[in-house]
Amino acid sequence: xxxxxxxxxxxxxxxxxxxxxxxxxxxxxxxxxxxxxxxxxxxxxxxxxxxxxxxxxxxxxxxxxxxxxxxxxxxxxxxxxxxxxxxxxxxxxxxxxxxxxxxxxxxxxxxxxxxxxxxxxxxxxxxxxxxxxxxxxxxxxxxxxxxxxxxxxxxxxxxxxxxxxxxxxxxxxxxxxxxxxxxxxxxxxxxxxxxxxxxxxxxxxxxxxxxxxxxxxxxxxxxxxxxxxxxxxxxxxxxxxxxxxxxxxxxxxxxxxxxxxxxxxxxxxxxxxxxxxxxxxxxxxxxxxxxxxxxxxxxxxxxxxxxxxxxxxxxxxxxxxxxxxxxxxxxxxx
Amino acid sequence: xxxxxxxxxxxxxxxxxxxxxxxxxxxxxxxxxxxxxxxxxxxxxxxxxxxxxxxxxxxxxxxxxxxxxxxxxxxxxxxxxxxxxxxxxxxxxxxxxxxxxxxxxxxxxxxxxxxxxxxxxxxxxxxxxxxxxxxxxxxxxxxxxxxxxxxxxxxxxxxxxxxxxxxxxxxxxxxxxxxxxxxxxxxxxxxxxxxxxxxxxxxxxxxxxxxxx
Numbered sequence: 001x002x003x004x005x006x007x008x009x010x011x012x013x014x015x016x017x018x019x020x021x022x023x024x025x026x027x028x029x030x031x032x033x034x035x036x037x038x039x040x041x042x043x044x045x046x047x048x049x050x051x052x053x054x055x056x057x058x059x060x061x062x063x064x065x066x067x068x069x070x071x072x073x074x075x076x077x078x079x080x081x082x083x084x085x086x087x088x089x090x091x092x093x094x095x096x097x098x099x100x101x102x103x104x105x106x107x108x109x110x111x112x113x114x115x116x117x118x119x120x121x122x123x124x125x126x127x128x129x130x131x132x133x134x135x136x137x138x139x140x141x142x143x144x145x146x147x148x149x150x151x152x153x154x155x156x157x158x159x160x161x162x163x164x165x166x167x168x169x170x171x172x173x174x175x176x177x178x179x180x181x182x183x184x185x186x187x188x189x190x191x192x193x194x195x196x197x198x199x200x201x202x203x204x205x206x207x208x209x210x211x212x213x214x215x216x217x218x219x220x221x222x223x224x225x226x227x228x229x230x231x232x233x234x235x236x237x238x239x240x241x242x243x244x245x246x247x248x249x250x251x252x253x254x255x256x257x258x259x260x261x262x263x264x265x266x267x268x269x270x271x272x273x274x275x276x277x278x279x280x281x282x283x284x285x286x287x288x289x290x291x292x293x294x295x296x297x298x299x300x301x302x303x304x305x306x307x308x309x310x311x312x313x314x315x316x317x318x319x320x321x322x323x324x325x326x327x328x329x330x331x332x333x334x
Numbered sequence: 335x336x337x338x339x340x341x342x343x344x345x346x347x348x349x350x351x352x353x354x355x356x357x358x359x360x361x362x363x364x365x366x367x368x369x370x371x372x373x374x375x376x377x378x379x380x381x382x383x384x385x386x387x388x389x390x391x392x393x394x395x396x397x398x399x400x401x402x403x404x405x406x407x408x409x410x411x412x413x414x415x416x417x418x419x420x421x422x423x424x425x426x427x428x429x430x431x432x433x434x435x436x437x438x439x440x441x442x443x444x445x446x447x448x449x450x451x452x453x454x455x456x457x458x459x460x461x462x463x464x465x466x467x468x469x470x471x472x473x474x475x476x477x478x479x480x481x482x483x484x485x486x487x488x489x490x491x492x493x494x495x496x497x498x499x500x501x502x503x504x505x506x507x508x509x510x511x512x513x514x515x516x517x518x519x520x521x522x523x524x525x526x527x528x529x530x531x532x533x534x535x536x537x538x539x540x541x542x543x544x545x546x547x
Contacts, residue, residue, distance in 0.1 A: 061409050091459065095411060098456075102418040110417060113410050156447045159418035163456025171458075201457040204465050210451070218457045267462030271406065307406070314405035328405060 010289035035316040065117040145169035194223035301333030342523035399467035415455035
């Protein structure tokens with residue numbers, strides 16, 4: 001096997017990109033009258049192998065896990081910088097941490113909620129560490145946050161806070177590692193992701209009607225927009241955040257998403273625009289065969305594809321009207 | 335109407351007459367009970383229908399929002415978000431008496447820890463569409479409890495009404511006519527006996543007078 005290198009990975013990726021779902025195929029899936037039909041459209045693509053394994057349209061989650069597992073092992077094979085690409089799979093580990101922690105506090109096992117696809121830390125390891133409160137066997141940054149959580153949950157068990165502390169720790173770790181590896185591109189990507197998530201949290205808090213104290217706890221670290229930005233935005237009417245961001249690169253996603261949020265109270269459009277924006281941002285940088293860009297681009301394209309398939313399959317198996325599905329459908333990569 | 339198998343004696347007659355009086359009285363009481371229960375029942379089901387429609391509309395809305403959230407998050411992430419509830423309620427179920435029917439009464443008391451928001455998840459990995467569903471559902475619990483109480487009450491009342499109605503009908507169309515008929519039969523039988531013995535006496539008197547003459 002050739003040694004993983006940037007040009008080699010780029011070469012592999014450029015071939016694989018041709019196998020991504022095209023806009024046309026996504027349209028055909030969305031048009032399909034039933035879940036079975038939508039799967040048939042999908043079976044002609046590289047998902048065919050996975051579809052043969054599953055029982056029917058209701059089992060699409062297995063198909064998606066199968067795909068995540070496949071991408072993860074592909075990355076292990078070709079990634080020139082596995083530490084960086086693993087960061088994109090970190091969320092699955094953190095999901096498992098959340099499940100195990102909450103299980104411990106609830107005192108009942110909920111193992112069916114654990115994700116096995118795409119994890120970088122073995123579930124057995126996490127389970128032993130958490131159930132026995134022996135964090136020494138985990139990476140130090142995890143041990144640290146888990147101890148903090150134990151301390152914070154001493155008096156009041158607040159599952160929301162538990163999640164938030166883990167989310168924060170995840171992004172702190174991501175930025176920390178990327179700074180050390182001097183990976184500008186991936187850093188820029190995560191900065192944008194954090195900012196847009198924080199804006200979304202701001203809008204969600206607005207809808208719920210909570211104050212800045214609540215939001216403060218939810219904000220993720222590492223973005224360009226800092227706490228003061230949100231503290232100031234909190235003092236003003238919701239629509240002003242659009243003006244504040246007018247000159248930033250988020251303006252397009254935010255202004256249209258905000259418009260729809262104010263009109264309908266739903267964040268569906270905003271969330272779609274954010275995903276589209278992030279995808280387009282990596283797409284623009286993908287023609288760099290000597291960098292990590294094509295690999296990350298492909299990874300995100302696959303994640304996006306999985307989101308698209310999930311939206312369509314949930315819609316099809318629950319007989320949602322095509323309009324509702326379409327409103328949430330993301331752009332495609334190629 | 336079938337007669338009861340009884341000996342046509344005076345004892346039996348007075349026993350039956352007593353039973354008839356009890357039956358008529360019981361019938362009147364049961365009928366009153368039935369009417370009153372019907373009145374309450376109609377009131378209850380009117381309220382029940384109203385509440386059910388309300389609750390169902392809001393449940394449909396919440397479940398729709400959940401579905402949307404589900405489309406944007408994987409099954410595991412969605413369930414993880416709501417696996418640890420922040421709201422806790424103590425339910426106390428006691429009994430209440432309506433027209434001698436023991437119906438449930440549900441009292442609840444919130445025992446959640448202070449200062450916890452109903453949103454039991456982090457905002458980074460979850461979709462905004464989840465918030466609406468959680469908010470709707472968390473406001474819906476008291477109404478759902480009340481609905482449960484009313485619905486069970488209506489069910490139990492309906493059952494009791496059915497039973498009472500059957501009893502009223504049994505009294506009205508079987509017991510009472512039967513008793514009345516049997517009483518008439520005994521009275522007639524005894525009258526007949528009386529007439530027979532009187533005729534006999536007259537006959538005997540006639541015969542004695544003839545012999546004397």
